[in-house]
Amino acid sequence: MLSFFEKRHNTKIVSHALHRIQGTNRAEALSEKTNTSTNLRIPLVISYHPAMSPIIRTV
Numbered sequence: 837m838l839s840f841f842e843k844r845h846n847t848k849i850v851s852h853a854l855h856r857i858q859g860t861n862r863a864e865a866l867s868e869k870t871n872t873s874t875n876l877r878i879p880l881v882i883s884y885h886p887a888m889s890p891i892i893r894t895v
Contacts, residue, residue: 841850857865 838850838854
């Protein structure tokens with residue numbers, strides 16, 4: 837299974853993720869995590885249309 841991911845992703849990233857998960861049991865890995873940090877940024881939602889000027893000039 838490892839070779840499947842290494843063919844499609846960076847080997848260093850795959851090895852790091854595997855090393856991180858080896859120390860946890862199945863129940864802990866599958867448990868839902870709560871996000872305690874708050875995000876104060878407001879998302880900028882823009883509709884795309886090819887006729888519109890590039891947004892970088894507007895913002």
